[in-house]
Amino acid sequence: HPVCGLVSNWFQGGHQLSASNSGPWWRPGQSAESRFSSCGRYLLYDVNPPEGFNLRRDVYIRLASLIKTLRKNGDDWVLVLPPWGRLYHWQSPNIHQIRIPWGEFFSLTSLQANVPVIEYEEFISENGGPFIDQVLVLQNYAEGWTDGKWEEKVDERPCIEKLMYSKDKQSFYRGWFWGYEDTRARHVTCLSAQGHASIMAPILQKNITATSVMLDRAETLLHDHYAGKDYWDTRRSMVFAKHLRLIGDEFRKKHLNSTDEMDRTIYNEDWTRMKAKLGTAKGGPYLAVHLRRKDFIWGHREDVPSLKGAVKKIHSLMKKHNLGQVFIATDADEEESRELKRLLPESVRFEPSAEDLDLFKDGGVAIIDQWICAHARFFIGTSVSTFSFRIHEEREILGFDPKTTYNRFCGDKEKDCEQPTHWKIVY
Ligand SMILES: Nc1nc2c(ncn2[C@@H]2O[C@H](COP(=O)(O)OP(=O)(O)OP(=O)(O)O)[C@@H](O)[C@H]2O)c(=O)[nH]1
Ligand SMILES: *[C@@H]1O[C@H](CO)[C@@H](O)[C@H](O)[C@H]1NC(C)=O
Numbered sequence: 001h002p003v004c005g006l007v008s009n010w011f012q013g014g015h016q017l018s019a020s021n022s023g024p025w026w027r028p029g030q031s032a033e034s035r036f037s038s039c040g041r042y043l044l045y046d047v048n049p050p051e052g053f054n055l056r057r058d059v060y061i062r063l064a065s066l067i068k069t070l071r072k073n074g075d076d077w078v079l080v081l082p083p084w085g086r087l088y089h090w091q092s093p094n095i096h097q098i099r100i101p102w103g104e105f106f107s108l109t110s111l112q113a114n115v116p117v118i119e120y121e122e123f124i125s126e127n128g129g130p131f132i133d134q135v136l137v138l139q140n141y142a143e144g145w146t147d148g149k150w151e152e153k154v155d156e157r158p159c160i161e162k163l164m165y166s167k168d169k170q171s172f173y174r175g176w177f178w179g180y181e182d183t184r185a186r187h188v189t190c191l192s193a194q195g196h197a198s199i200m201a202p203i204l205q206k207n208i209t210a211t212s213v214m215l216d217r218a219e220t221l222l223h224d225h226y227a228g229k230d231y232w233d234t235r236r237s238m239v240f241a242k243h244l245r246l247i248g249d250e251f252r253k254k255h256l257n258s259t260d261e262m263d264r265t266i267y268n269e270d271w272t273r274m275k276a277k278l279g280t281a282k283g284g285p286y287l288a289v290h291l292r293r294k295d296f297i298w299g300h301r302e303d304v305p306s307l308k309g310a311v312k313k314i315h316s317l318m319k320k321h322n323l324g325q326v327f328i329a330t331d332a333d334e335e336e337s338r339e340l341k342r343l344l345p346e347s348v349r350f351e352p353s354a355e356d357l358d359l360f361k362d363g364g365v366a367i368i369d370q371w372i373c374a375h376a377r378f379f380i381g382t383s384v385s386t387f388s389f390r391i392h393e394e395r396e397i398l399g400f401d402p403k404t405t406y407n408r409f410c411g412d413k414e415k416d417c418e419q420p421t422h423w424k425i426v427y
């Protein structure tokens, strides 16, 4: 695409002109026309429905890598953010939890300082309607790994599972497009893919000419380079929305005697300037706990403690670290929550009013919980919970000593209680 190449140079020039790393790629008022003349293409994606909020955040990192690869190759791709909703864990009754834009949970300007992203509704208006040219449903290989040998590959293959899209009277495909019932796709095909996210780049550039392409079941793709510089750039750009951080900060101040000045957790709104040395953050005078329950205890996993076991560990940590307060983030049901309050009457939880819950939704409340956990002097989480992993990363960004972060509860009878891995930021 020689013409696209030219325009993409022009874009880089425009980017340099704006002189700041944190501004959006194009001026917000820029007309759709000039976007199209740049050969702009849209990458949309979705994730297997049962996956939770925190795994979905991880899938975003993989897709951002793919966008970076595509743009390095010269094409002007934009990532369309899949609206949040219909998540299995978001069970608060009577609140509307679909079609939630990313801006309600994350700072869009921060995301945009890493890769160009737009909300789905912006895509609809730029694209001229709720149409997606091509959906690629990713799947594994029906035959598994042949000869036990693992190689990276992508091939068009018959769909293995029942297709979640069906043709309407006009031969458009209908399906779950984040709760946007008007959205239709022109083509749907299945691709078997095995490998890191950027193996999709040649397919998107050479095999497909459609303007908008959606990768469904995008979690099939692996990280280009887990915990490498590119991973961390994207992770650092996933700054929580300011209104949620402010609620968390207010809570810390009011209930936990914790402020950024006292705790040495000063945050820079511009993530590209946030480079806190490990060990510099002190954290508020409280122990923070993430205690994952629900589906984690239904399976009687041996790496998850009983409530009694968890409380015993909490008491011993408070004593060891000389902390008088404990903040608890948990998805425990009502019965367990009551039991927890009985066993630990001094514990503090973030309990939103009905009004606040309506405003922040389950996703926002989870973020506030994570934010408060991220600012504690000492943190302990739950084994292999992505909710806990996201807290680890947040504390790493803030500059905590790893000893205060990479801790997890052990099951009551667990023998080899391996502690979480420390992943260092690559700046
Ligand atoms: N507010 C709040 N919600 C929680 C907490 N723990 C779990 N949840 C809820 O339960 C969901 C499940 O956890 P996620 O980590 O997002 O789901 P996942 O990606 O399947 O990850 P796992 O924890 O590994 O299951 C979260 O998205 C929250 O909605 C918590 O401590 N506080
Ligand atoms: C992409 O195109 C190449 C070259 O034409 C072809 O060999 C390959 O099978 C195609 N891949 C897919 C997934 O369509």
Ligand SMILES: *[C@@H]1O[C@H](CO)[C@@H](O)[C@H](O)[C@H]1NC(C)=O
Pocket: 257, 262
């Ligand atoms: C809050 O912390 C500060 C600094 O550690 C301390 O001086 C002050 O007494 C604490 N206040 C309360 C109410 O605990």
